Amino acid sequence: MDELAHKRNGAASVKTVLFLVFRIGQERYALRAVDVVEVLPRLQLKPIAQAPSWVSGVFAYRGTVVPVIDLCQLTFGRPAQLRTSTRLVLVHYRGEAEQPARVLGLLLEQANDTLRCDPQQFQPYGLDNAQAPYLGPVREDAQGLLQWVRVDDLLRPEVRELLFPSPPLDLAALEEPR
Template identity: 75%
Template sequence: MSELVAKRAAGMAPRQSLFLVFRIGDERYALQAIEVAEVLPRLALKPIARAPSWVAGVFAYRGAVVPVIDVGELAFGQPAQARTSTRLVLVHYQPDDATPGQLLGLILEQATDTLRCNPADFQPYGLDNRQAPYLGPVREDAQGLLQWVRVADLLDAQVRALLFPSPPLDLAMLEEHP
């Protein structure tokens, strides 16, 4: 009988999710690992002219050109430091259900740790920060507060149109009118 009780208790355990933890300065942030496609070392990028300063550039990845943003520059105006732990993290970016998902690169400092926890442990922090809608709820642990960064909310409509034009640019038109 105790075996049945143990199985029921295990089935009722809180749902755990894996998060990639990174830092901006001294503060900790997290991305849900299910949104991460791949973690790469920091790579050389081709800059995009006249883009916002936090758009770090683009790079070629498996036959596709992927835009990259510096999350530290986006959030606080401080570019990521060139450390051995600074990573280029590819995420599945899909701002809504009607838009097809695309790869987006994020430059993240100290993106070397993971954390498994219940997403319900993250709680609202009492501020309606419309200038940074990607900064989600926070979770308290022994190291302080950890803030969830929501990938779908990283780009506003103007930057999304710059990085992911819809419809995509027609190369044939460029060849006709040099």
């Protein structure tokens, strides 16, 4: 009986994390649910002139202008498909450890599933993908491979500066007559 209690206590000590699972084409990806602010339906966005093609635009969210990127376009060079399951997922984005979290929107296909698992089940896949540092380790299950997307590694410094200028734009100064 003591051995059974020990096994139960050992199993309880395994730390599991909740992930939001989505797809890009037929491939599965996951974000830590703790990074997610809110999951919204796809919304009308205001385009940003001269932005990279994978920057879909901006929209107003609770008094803040939020930039939105199309993760499908960023990763594979094609826009997210217009599906009823394509979602606008708002995430906490830091980019740099000393920066406060900001809200960033992600267009994600088939973002309608979750998974709870031990993050230690994700393993390196042996490729240093410097062009896509946000694509983290993979986890194998009955459905194939699931890749972890690291939110804070999504934007290169020059794109981060475009979407989140530092210091922020002074809107009062923009409204002053010249």
